[in-house]
Amino acid sequence: MISAEKIVKIWESYSAFYWKGLTNTLWIAALAVVLGLVLGLLIASGRMMTVKKDENVIIAIIKSIVKFICIAYVEVLRATPLLVQVFVIYYGATTAGLKLPDATMTRMMWGLIAVALNSGAYLSEVIRSGIGAVPGGQMEAARCVGMNHWQAMRYVILPQAVRNILPALCNEFVTIIKETSVLSMVGISELMFQAQSVASTTYIFVEPYIIAAIMYFIIVFTLSKLISVFERRMSRSVTR
Amino acid sequence: MSHANQEVLIQVKDLRKHFKHVEVLKGIDIDIHKGEVVAVIGPSGSGKSTFLRCLNLLEQPTGGRIIFEGSDLTNKNTNINQLRQKMGMVFQSFNLFANMTVLKNLTIGPMKIKGMKQEEAEKLAMQLLGRVGLADRADAYPIQMSGGQQQRVAIARALAMQPDVMLFDEPTSALDPEMVREVLDVMKQLASEHMTMVVVTHEMGFAREVADRVVFIDEGVIQEEGAPEKFFSNPKNQRLKDFLSKVL
Numbered sequence: 425m426i427s428a429e430k431i432v433k434i435w436e437s438y439s440a441f442y443w444k445g446l447t448n449t450l451w452i453a454a455l456a457v458v459l460g461l462v463l464g465l466l467i468a469s470g471r472m473m474t475v476k477k478d479e480n481v482i483i484a485i486i487k488s489i490v491k492f493i494c495i496a497y498v499e500v501l502r503a504t505p506l507l508v509q510v511f512v513i514y515y516g517a518t519t520a521g522l523k524l525p526d527a528t529m530t531r532m533m534w535g536l537i538a539v540a541l542n543s544g545a546y547l548s549e550v551i552r553s554g555i556g557a558v559p560g561g562q563m564e565a566a567r568c569v570g571m572n573h574w575q576a577m578r579y580v581i582l583p584q585a586v587r588n589i590l591p592a593l594c595n596e597f598v599t600i601i602k603e604t605s606v607l608s609m610v611g612i613s614e615l616m617f618q619a620q621s622v623a624s625t626t627y628i629f630v631e632p633y634i635i636a637a638i639m640y641f642i643i644v645f646t647l648s649k650l651i652s653v654f655e656r657r658m659s660r661s662v663t664r
Numbered sequence: 665m666s667h668a669n670q671e672v673l674i675q676v677k678d679l680r681k682h683f684k685h686v687e688v689l690k691g692i693d694i695d696i697h698k699g700e701v702v703a704v705i706g707p708s709g710s711g712k713s714t715f716l717r718c719l720n721l722l723e724q725p726t727g728g729r730i731i732f733e734g735s736d737l738t739n740k741n742t743n744i745n746q747l748r749q750k751m752g753m754v755f756q757s758f759n760l761f762a763n764m765t766v767l768k769n770l771t772i773g774p775m776k777i778k779g780m781k782q783e784e785a786e787k788l789a790m791q792l793l794g795r796v797g798l799a800d801r802a803d804a805y806p807i808q809m810s811g812g813q814q815q816r817v818a819i820a821r822a823l824a825m826q827p828d829v830m831l832f833d834e835p836t837s838a839l840d841p842e843m844v845r846e847v848l849d850v851m852k853q854l855a856s857e858h859m860t861m862v863v864v865t866h867e868m869g870f871a872r873e874v875a876d877r878v879v880f881i882d883e884g885v886i887q888e889e890g891a892p893e894k895f896f897s898n899p900k901n902q903r904l905k906d907f908l909s910k911v912l
Contacts, residue, residue: 478740561757564722564755564759565753565759565761567722568748568751568752568822569748569749569825570746570748570778571776572745575776575777579761579776580761580763584763
């Protein structure tokens, strides 16, 4: 039986533990999304490169290779579990001797990088579809005013794409908050790991996780609702 | 309006375009003179829109040459961005920049491309909006306007770059019938100011009334062309006769 009494008791003794875990979870998730966004932008631009007919052969070959790498990256990362990626990256890197002086920092770093790499793959697709959703006529009209490709992207396409991307980006952050729980498997002291520690200290194996679940729920549920309010307001706006 | 002795603005020589396996343009030759209004008509799928879109290289021609103000557009070394500034384009679907107000739609080109000062660009924009009767909508976003209003803004946007020629790709085809007039009126006014215009259109009334020359394209070639009176009252080409009998 789940006991409310136990939950209260554990919370009273270990709340600082949980708060530390939650703090780590949130900043890892936030940083992972920011890094993932940068990576996603690079991958999306790589994937969207087009080889023109009259292009220099060497440039055309380089472009094709870059494009292939970007596609392969996205496909591999989306078709394998995050947990596997975290293990491969964390153990791969530490076995290769890529460590910081401090063991905790090393864990944090590789855990964060693994999640960011994963997030980058998903976000590149979000970015790509956000740009793809801007009607083709917008680019044509921009070019007809005399803008070159990059000016058209900067003044016309990207501002509109950002509006398409923003809600999905926020949702990615929410998803990542939940997914960082796999980092407990490599000993990063995020929320799930802290709950595990409490469980193994107290020999109570349900209630510590219930507390973690409640904390995840409050954060994720609140953020999701905020995002959908924000999304609704954006879709009503006239500045599409 | 006669254009017989006027300077040639756009010279099109043996223009060809094929998409994969479909040959859309099979050799178009035409000279467009300064100040001339050319209406291009033809059945759908005839290649008339492709022809227009080749003129400013929205479509890359697969053969032939387009010489605009002495520059060969089909030459790889030609700076197409620079030349496009001199060729205004108006689309069937308006394509106003959705993320900008009407005013910004008009000023972005002059400011970012021509380096015009904001104050000057806005003055020009307001003057053009006044000309198309929309000065009071400067702060509106495209989505808040009717199709006819959007198209008039699109014309003003193209004019803001002070082009030497205006290309219209079926500018009234996406409009509700009651809004066609307001757009045609703006175009008519533009023609009376001796703007060089190439207009792909289904509006036979407009072609007859405003154009100096009507060009009939079908099956990727110019089948017949001439002054509107003769063109409409005494067509020679059998395809044109069939076409006119269907649309008039």
